[in-house]
Amino acid sequence: MFEEINKYVLKCADLNVDELAYFNSLLISKKVPKKTFLLKAGSICDFEAFIVHGCIKSYLLDQNGTEVILTFGIENWWISDITSFHEQSMSQMYIETIEDSELLLLNPASKNQLLEKIPKFEKVFRLMLQRHLASYQERIFGNIAISAQDRYLTFLKKYPTISQRVPQHLIASYLGMSPEFLSKIRARLAKK
Amino acid sequence: MFEEINKYVLKCADLNVDELAYFNSLLISKKVPKKTFLLKAGSICDFEAFIVHGCIKSYLLDQNGTEVILTFGIENWWISDITSFHEQSMSQMYIETIEDSELLLLNPASKNQLLEKIPKFEKVFRLMLQRHLASYQERIFGNIAISAQDRYLTFLKKYPTISQRVPQHLIASYLGMSPEFLSKIRARLAKK
DNA sequence: CGCGACGTTGATTTGCCTCAACGATTGTGG
């Protein structure tokens, strides 16, 4: 169960067997069916979840009540409302499974213990933050400077796995276009 | 010179006089006139800059060579290409002063020393990352779910200082609209 | 002074949205 997450953290920091064992002892395993809410707007996010397997979306609702996808998470990604988690503040975000998923959860108290006892883990989480930041930055640029069709093509190249597993209208939402328009883009591309 | 930055870090972590002094000894002060490049695409970002005073933009170029503003920085903000800085990878980003500015620079070697010697600083930088992440997240949501006019009004409320100091066409770029259209929005708003 | 950077305004175009109707597939309770 811990194989994947240990492989992940070892890519970020040099850790011995004992340190890994301590880390693993803090994690809470959880299996959830698809369409399960891990977080709803109005509550406080008390976990950072490592996805062992499965597929998860996080999103906000706009004024019409339509989902705006913030991130997709699949195997070997973390998902959380980072702000709400760290500041124990009310979240505006929904986090919901798209597939049956197996997670390893870290709660705030455990994370603090972990960082106190093994400061090397700071780097693991800093890299996680940086990765998110880089991906958000690309999206901001894309939404401003790139046409809907090119955003879609870039997405296909960058996340081939996700594009096969996630319903098309969610991808449209992630890319900032209507589901109908994405469908038309695909039709146009298929004709060539 | 160190007054502002020390106030800033004390908000994030509990530090004594010696720790602050050591921190300050690692910083490099730099004064630069406006329209100075601190970073150009193609090079590696070797600083995280705390802005003592002044105003700075970071941006990417789209395929037409037009600036797409990523962030504005003013007093008490950090500015850097975080990815390039930490991974010592080639940046795609430009960082350029808008006003004469006074900076305190931290280079990668110094930052590592600092974190090694005083791990409490981890939190300072983690909060910096989180703040950036939260602001990027809002922008992604805004660009997808909010009209140009409302994005502008939100910007005015959230960054009143910046909106008074930065040329209008840069704000338009930040908000993801053409300068002409922002001008029309302002004309429309003024009529009421 | 004259030039470049900046903002405005109007005419025209367009990329994308909205709405609506319609299959196809999946899932589910009776």
Added chain:
DNA sequence: CCACAATCGTTGAGGCAAATCAACGTCGCG
């Protein structure tokens, strides 16, 4: 195991928000 409802994707018609293009005014500054 079927019937019916969701869920999902497609297609077309029409509309609108914002982009583009172009011309012009204004300031600050070398």
